[in-house]
């Protein structure tokens with residue numbers, strides 16, 4: 001009877017060892033093929049505890065469904081996370097030497113924000129639990145000893161949470177990227193279409209935009225503001241779609257009525273872009289880029305800071321590019337001469353602050 005029982009135990013032990021050996025082999029194979037999931041829906045989890053026997057018990061509890069990587073303490077856990085991460089789930093003990101579980105999971109949150117974090121503790125430590133929740137934003141809190149059923153159910157919930165969060169994040173990222181790319185691509189194409197209407201304005205909108213962005217950047221404008229300038233700069237002359245080629249390409253000075261038709265490109269531009277919500281903030285650039293700092297510009301005769309800063313910057317870039325480019329009735333002037341003209345118009349047509357920055361960029365050779 002005793003021999004039969006012993007044989008049975010030896011066979012059971014051998015079965016467990018074989019099964020675990022196969023699981024480890026699967027784990028190795030899975031790790032070499034995918035950082036996050038293996039075959040048969042196995043998911044990698046990182047288990048961190050300073051007691052090796054606890055770690056081994058946890059691994060045995062979950063090995064049929066999860067590929068468990070073990071770390072004997074926080075330092076080893078962070079090293080594994082850096083080397084083999086990201087892990088969909090990280091389970092950590094609370095009381096560990098050097099760095100407790102709350103601090104460890106807070107660090108995990110920084111290093112691998114997508115990992116779902118679980119705290120496991122044998123101590124009734126409310127303060128630590130509160131810290132773990134607040135600093136590490138843990139998903140679940142488990143108390144030792146945890147049953148296999150509870151642990152598996154928790155890990156399954158973590159994995160579901162991980163995938164849901166990833167899916168949401170990926171979809172959001174894809175949507176934003178698509179919109180941004182579509183917008184910039186569409187805007188650049190439109191800018192080229194506008195400029196292509198006349199051989200004399202080829203590339204004008206893109207050059208003006210780049211120059212305006214350099215000025216904005218040098219003035220320390222935030223990224224959001226530069227993004228608005230990018231959109232507004234590319235389409236600031238979109239109203240020229242409505243300007244007859246006979247006026248756009250006329251050799252010689254424009255008659256007063258032709259000048260009015262030319263000036264109308266501002267109002268036409270506003271009318272085209274007004275219904276587009278993503279152009280709301282860039283619209284002043286279109287509407288005000290021919291206003292003068294002293295109030296003698298068009299179409300509204302705005303002055304000083306009543307003209308948006310974006311439009312005041314664009315006006316300088318626009319005029320500079322027009323001066324240095326060839327026109328139907330004259331050759332483009334050299335940069336040095338164009339700079340002198342802008343300087344003379346500082347405080348009249350242009351905001352002196354913008355001219356000052358422009359001169360600084362020119363002196364540093366950053367206009368090209």
Ligand SMILES: [Fe+2]
Nearest residue numbers: 236237289290
């Ligand atoms: Fe214009």
